[in-house]
Amino acid sequence: MSRLSDLRRGATATVRAVEGVRSFRRRLLEMGLVPGTQVKVVNFAPLGDPLFIEVRGARWSLRKQEAAEILIAPDAPAAAGVP
Amino acid sequence: MSPPDAPSSPPAIAADSPASAAGAAVAPLGAPLVALVGNPNVGKTTLFNALTGSFAKVSNYPGITVERRSGVHRAGGRALEILDVPGTYSLVARSAEEQLAIDSIVGLGGQPRPELVVLCVDATQLSRSLYLLLQCQELGARCMVALTMVEEAGASAPDPKKLSAILGCPVVATDARRGRGAEVLGQAMVDALQAPSAPVWRWTPSPSLQESMQKVRAKLPEGWPQNDGMALWALSSVDDEHELAHIPEALRREVSACKLDQALDDEPVLGRWRFLDDQVSRATVGQPDRSRTERIDRVLLHRGLGFAAFLGVMFVIFMSLFAWSEPAIGAVEAIFELAKDGARGVLGQGVFADFITDGVIAGVGAVLVFLPQILLLFLFLGFLEDCGYLARVAYLMDRIMRTMNLHGRAFVPMLSGFACAVPAVMATRTMERRRDRILTMMVVPLMTCSARLPVYTLVIAALIPASHTVQGLLMVGMYAFSVVTSLIAALVLSRVMRPLRAKRLPFFIELPPYRFPRMRGVLLMMWQRSSMFLREAGTVILVCSMALWALLYFPRHLPKSAPDYDAMIAVAPEAERPALENAKASALLLGSYGGRLGHAIEPAIEPLGFDWKIGVGLIGAFAAREVFVSTMGIVYSVGGEADETDTGLRQALRDERTAEGKPAYPPLVGLSLMIFFALACQCMSTLAVVKRETGGYRWPAFLFAYMTGLAWVVTFVVYQGGRLLGF
Numbered sequence: 151m152s153r154l155s156d157l158r159r160g161a162t163a164t165v166r167a168v169e170g171v172r173s174f175r176r177r178l179l180e181m182g183l184v185p186g187t188q189v190k191v192v193n194f195a196p197l198g199d200p201l202f203i204e205v206r207g208a209r210w211s212l213r214k215q216e217a218a219e220i221l222i223a224p225d226a227p228a229a230a231g232v233p
Numbered sequence: 234m235s236p237p238d239a240p241s242s243p244p245a246i247a248a249d250s251p252a253s254a255a256g257a258a259v260a261p262l263g264a265p266l267v268a269l270v271g272n273p274n275v276g277k278t279t280l281f282n283a284l285t286g287s288f289a290k291v292s293n294y295p296g297i298t299v300e301r302r303s304g305v306h307r308a309g310g311r312a313l314e315i316l317d318v319p320g321t322y323s324l325v326a327r328s329a330e331e332q333l334a335i336d337s338i339v340g341l342g343g344q345p346r347p348e349l350v351v352l353c354v355d356a357t358q359l360s361r362s363l364y365l366l367l368q369c370q371e372l373g374a375r376c377m378v379a380l381t382m383v384e385e386a387g388a389s390a391p392d393p394k395k396l397s398a399i400l401g402c403p404v405v406a407t408d409a410r411r412g413r414g415a416e417v418l419g420q421a422m423v424d425a426l427q428a429p430s431a432p433v434w435r436w437t438p439s440p441s442l443q444e445s446m447q448k449v450r451a452k453l454p455e456g457w458p459q460n461d462g463m464a465l466w467a468l469s470s471v472d473d474e475h476e477l478a479h480i481p482e483a484l485r486r487e488v489s490a491c492k493l494d495q496a497l498d499d500e501p502v503l504g505r506w507r508f509l510d511d512q513v514s515r516a517t518v519g520q521p522d523r524s525r526t527e528r529i530d531r532v533l534l535h536r537g538l539g540f541a542a543f544l545g546v547m548f549v550i551f552m553s554l555f556a557w558s559e560p561a562i563g564a565v566e567a568i569f570e571l572a573k574d575g576a577r578g579v580l581g582q583g584v585f586a587d588f589i590t591d592g593v594i595a596g597v598g599a600v601l602v603f604l605p606q607i608l609l610l611f612l613f614l615g616f617l618e619d620c621g622y623l624a625r626v627a628y629l630m631d632r633i634m635r636t637m638n639l640h641g642r643a644f645v646p647m648l649s650g651f652a653c654a655v656p657a658v659m660a661t662r663t664m665e666r667r668r669d670r671i672l673t674m675m676v677v678p679l680m681t682c683s684a685r686l687p688v689y690t691l692v693i694a695a696l697i698p699a700s701h702t703v704q705g706l707l708m709v710g711m712y713a714f715s716v717v718t719s720l721i722a723a724l725v726l727s728r729v730m731r732p733l734r735a736k737r738l739p740f741f742i743e744l745p746p747y748r749f750p751r752m753r754g755v756l757l758m759m760w761q762r763s764s765m766f767l768r769e770a771g772t773v774i775l776v777c778s779m780a781l782w783a784l785l786y787f788p789r790h791l792p793k794s795a796p797d798y799d800a801m802i803a804v805a806p807e808a809e810r811p812a813l814e815n816a817k818a819s820a821l822l823l824g825s826y827g828g829r830l831g832h833a834i835e836p837a838i839e840p841l842g843f844d845w846k847i848g849v850g851l852i853g854a855f856a857a858r859e860v861f862v863s864t865m866g867i868v869y870s871v872g873g874e875a876d877e878t879d880t881g882l883r884q885a886l887r888d889e890r891t892a893e894g895k896p897a898y899p900p901l902v903g904l905s906l907m908i909f910f911a912l913a914c915q916c917m918s919t920l921a922v923v924k925r926e927t928g929g930y931r932w933p934a935f936l937f938a939y940m941t942g943l944a945w946v947v948t949f950v951v952y953q954g955g956r957l958l959g960f
Contacts, residue, residue, distance in 0.1 A: 211741070
């Protein structure tokens with residue numbers, strides 16, 4: 151299964167599960183990153199990290215390492231990789 | 234029904250008592266308490282300001298240093314006490330600060346239980362904002378919803394009637410940004426107070442979760458709501474590493490014994506979201522227009538342009554801070570000179586007159602003279618925060634912060650450190666773990682706080698002969714220096730100090746949409762924070778100024794070897810009198826307790842380029858950095874009382890000569906002085922607040938020792954190196 155950290159800029163995906171320690175997982179879930187939610191990688195910070203993602207119309211920042219805790223199903227390749 | 238829930242008789246409105254006059258911040262006795270709750274960035278505080286007419290009573294939550302803001306709203310002849318609960322995304326808590334939300338909603342930890350909870354719900358972020366409502370409803374709180382950002386949501390704004398039917402509570406649309414809707418909301422609050430309150434669940438817990446909730450419910454302490462919502466809160470919040478307050482050990486043990494697996498742990502969150510996703514979408518049409526935020530982010534978060542814009546913003550802020558505040562500072566200085574002259578005219582000569590003019594008035598002036606810069610800085614910070622850029626700063630800077638083992642959230646306290654280390658140290662409470670808080674506290678005092686500004690301003694203006702541009706650049710350089718040293722200090726401390734080592738922490742922060750700042754809110758916050766500076770720093774400064782004046786004034790004995798100045802002055806020609814009076818004042822100062830102390834430490838600071846007068850200033854500055862300036866002011870007004878030219882402290886420093894007649898403070902000494910002040914921990918208030926936050930003397934003692942040691946070594950290298958290079 152892919153991870154959010156694998157996505158390229160502009161790619162969208164659907165959340166499958168959130169891993170990681172309890173407080174981190176809960177926080178992300180409570181913000182609405184529940185399985186089935188659409189997530190988009192909008193950009194990367196100037197130094198390549200953290201990521202800048204869009205979930206439910208809100209914009210969030212999280213580090214690559216943390217994005218690796220989010221398991222996703224990438225949307226159709228046609229949509230992924232579009233800049 | 235328990236007494237707090239019983240419908241109280243209509244509160245007596247003491248319309249004639251001064252406390253309840255329009256605009257008062259103190260609620261009349263018996264006014265129902267209404268808690269405003271919501272996510273960060275939803276316009277909750279703006280709504281609070283609109284409801285209470287900006288007359289907030291600002292105090293601290295007991296035990297922790299987070300602002301508690303309450304005020305009074307009048308609707309239909311009734312007074313309501315409004316409480317602005319700190320913004321949060323969830324009631325589940327891991328730290329004492331996050332616990333404030335639950336404490337304020339159900340009335341724990343000494344907080345009164347509100348009779349109504351108003352959820353401030355961002356109309357553009359409906360589901361996420363309403364997640365909090367579901368938690369409140371499970372706890373049995375009497376709830377209603379105030380929709381904010383309705384105009385921003387535009388056509389996608391939800392229909393309040395539909396939403397109300399779905400949520401089972403009143404929903405009112407407001408437009409807090411324009412101040413409209415406060416009356417409508419006020420009336421709705423009064424109406425909502427009549428509604429019954431009972432727990433509402435939008436999802437059904439599984440049998441095994443119910444079993445755990447039942448067990449935990451039996452261990453809930455007295456005074457807590459004895460319901461499933463509270464039990465679920467405990468199950469979700471308490472664990473073996475929690476940092477919550479007032480959790481009985483029996484409850485912790487019971488939660489620990491339940492050993493929820495991941496599926497059970499996630500169940501409430503997923504259950505609530507299932508309801509929100511299924512139901513709430515029915516009340517909305519389409520998505521709010523975010524194209525403006527997207528366009529701005531494309532520039533401000535761009536790889537190259539983003540960093541350039543960031544540097545530009547910071548440069549503009551600090552340049553203008555340096556240049557724009559100058560006329561205001563001059564005005565304050567002039568006013569206090571006039572006040573001193575006036576007081577002297579009334580009081581004449583003598584110990585009391587000296588105390589009032591040189592001790593009290595000069596001390597107050599030394600505090601107020603820096604208000605312009607503090608106001609400006611808080612204006613900029615409030616502006617950046619309000620328009621949404623401050624969160625982007627954390628995003629842009631995280632990669633760097635992390636390298637130094639600092640949490641991304643540490644950026645905000647460190648940025649606050651530019652204003653004052655005291656609130657910045659308090660702001661470290663937004664971090665979950667103690668290790669992150671302490672590490673941040675240990676480096677925040679290295680940031681260029683506003684108390685250093687007076688020292689830098691004085692030193693740069695008096696001792697660095699250069700154009701305004703170069704002087705401004707030097708100021709920017711001092712800021713950059715403080716950022717670099719604090720980051721390096723964080724890296725070194727987190728490697729060297731065992732209690733400060735730690736794993737990485739999540740950095741999941743919201744980047745709110747760009748919004749036009751609400752100037753009223755920004756100005757209000759600016760005023761509240763500035764008055765906090767005056768109250769908390771100003772009083773310390775004033776007391777220290779007066780104590781130091783006494784230290785430098787008494788015992789007022791001339792040494793036996795000294796000539797009889799008074800007799801000489803009496804017979805001297807007019808032109809020679811000032812010099813004689815100067816000499817007499819110097820002799821008195823030399824003999825004062827402060828002068829002796831300054832002499833005593835001179836051997837330790839001589840290698841840094843400082844003489845004993847600076848030594849006296851440094852002694853004073855250990856009370857608070859800016860006291861250095863008022864100390865030097867007293868040092869020189871004592872020495873220069875008869876100075877006819879009256880050119881002020883800057884000229885006095887420039888004119889100071891060594892025994893050989895050379896300038897006592899060449900530019901190199903100015904630089905040394907600034908570096909010493911950048912690094913040394915000369916702030917009693919910072920140490921006091923660190924002691925309070927860490928709960929012991931260990932960390933403040935360490936902070937003081939490492940910063941002062943660092944300051945001495947670096948200043949030594951700079952001064953001696955500069956001399957070797959011929960400066």
